[in-house]
Amino acid sequence: MIGPDGALAPERPSLLARAPWWLLALALAAVLIGWRVATDTLWRDIASRLLDGLGLTLVVTAIAFPLALALGLVSTLGLVSTKGWWRQIATLYVQVVRGLPVLVQIFLVAFVLVPLGVEAANALGAQLTAQDVPMVARVTAALAFAYGAFEAETLRGGLTSLPRGQAEAARALGLSRGQTLRNVLLPQTFRRVLPTLGNDLICLLKDSALVSVLGVRDITQEARLYQSATFRYTESLVLLAFFYLALTLLVALAVRALENRYRRHAA
Template identity: 45%
Template sequence: MAASHPSGSPDANDQPWWLVVLVLIALALAGVIIANDLYTQVFSTVIKGLGVTVFVTMAGFTLATALGLMIALMGLSRHGVLRQIARFYTEVIRGIPILVLLFYIAFVGAPALVALVNLVIAPLVAQGLMEPMQVRDLSLMWRAILALMIGYSAFIAEVFRAGILAVDAGQIEAAKALGLTGAQRFRLVVFPQALRTILPPLGNDFVAMVKDSSLVSVLGVADITQMGKVYASGSFRFFETYSIVAYIYLILTIGLSLVLRRLEKRLRLGRGDGR
C-alpha cells in the first residue's frame, strides 16, 4: 500500500538535504576562489559580465511579458482574425530554436527594422531634421534582447492564456451582472485571480531566460559566458574558467528558483485560506 501524504505531495515533508549539500558545495567553491590566486583572477574577470547578463535578462523578460500578454489577449479575442494571428505567431515562434532566432533577428531582422524606421522618418531626413538610421546604431546587445523578447513571448503568451482561462466563468458572469466593462472585468476580477496560476510558470520562464541569456555571447555581447570565453581562449584555462562560469549561473538560477518556490508556496497558502 502506498504511503499517504496529508499535504498531497510525496516530498512535502522531506528535509531539503539537497539544498544543504548545494550550499556546502557553494561555500567550498567560494573558499577555493578566495584561496587560489588563479581562481580569484578568473572569477574577477568573469564576474564583470554579470551586469550585462542581469540587464539582458531583465529587459528581455519585461518586454517578453508585455508582448506575451498582448498576444494572449489577442488569442482570447472575440475576433477570429486576431485569434488566428495570435495562434500563427505562437506556433511559428515556438518552433524556432532560440539560437537560430538570435541570429535571424541580429542579422536579418535588425537591418529590416532599420530600413522600416528610415522609411518612416524619410520626410524628416529629406528636410534635414534627422539623420538616417544605420544598422550599426542598433547595438548587438539590443538585437539579442529583441530576439529573447520575441522567442519567450510566445511561451509566455500560452502561460497567460492558460491562466486567464482557468478563472471560474461564474466570476466573470458576476462581474458582468455588476455592470463592469470588459476592461474593468479583466483588471479587477480576471487578472488578479489568474495571477496565482500564472506566476509559477512565469517564474520558471524567467529562470530559463537567465540561462538562455548566455546565448547572447555568440554575438560578442560581454555577458558572463562571453567574458569566460575570452579569458579561456587567451589563457587556455578552460577547466577553471568554465567551472567558474557554471558556478555563477548555478548561484543565480538556484537562488531565483528558491525565491520563486517560496512565493508559490505563499500563493498556495493564500488560496487555501480563501484570501
C-alpha cells in the same frame, strides 16, 4: 508518490529523507569554490572576469522578461479576443515563434529583422546604419520575442482554467469586459501561473547565455574569452556553472516566497 488521500506527496518522510541534502551539497560546493577564489589568484582572476559580465546577464534578463510578459499578455488577450484580426495575429505569432529554436531567432532578429527595420526607417527619412542598433539590444529584443510566445501560452492556460462563474459574476454586476479582465480575471490568472512564470524566468536567465554567440560580453562570453586566452577550461567552466546556479536558485527562492504569500488565500 501519491499518498493514501490521493495527494501528490510522500507519506511521512523520515528525518533523513527530509534533510535537504542537495542544498547541503551545494553549500559545500559554494564554500569550496569560495575558498579557492579567496586563496588562489587564478580563481580570483576568473571570478573577477565573470563579475564583469554579470551585470550584462542580469540586465538582458531583467529587460527581456518584462517585455516577454507584456508581449505574452497582449497575445493572450488576442487569443481570447472576439476580434478576429487580433486573434489571428496572436495565433500566428505564438505558432511561428514557439516553433523556432531560440538561437535561430536570435540570428534572425540580429541579422535579418534589424537590418530590414533600419532600411525601412531610412526609407521614411531616418539616417541610420545597422551598427546604430547595438548587438545587446538586438539579442534582448530577440529573447523577449521568443519568450513572449511561451508567456502567451502560460497566461492563456491560466486564464482559461479559471471557473466560468468568475467572469459571469463580474459581468452580471455590470463590469465591462475590460474591467472584468483587469480586476477579476488577470489577478487570479497571475496567481495561478506564478510557478510557471518563475520557471520561464529561470529558463530565460539560462538562455541569456546565447547572447555570447553574438560576442555580447555576458558571463558566458567572458568565460569563453578567458578560456581562449589561457586554456583554463576546468576552472572557468566550474565557476561559470556556479554563477548560473547561484542566480537561478536565488530566482527560485524569490518566486517561492511570492507563491507562499499568495497561497495563504489560494483560490
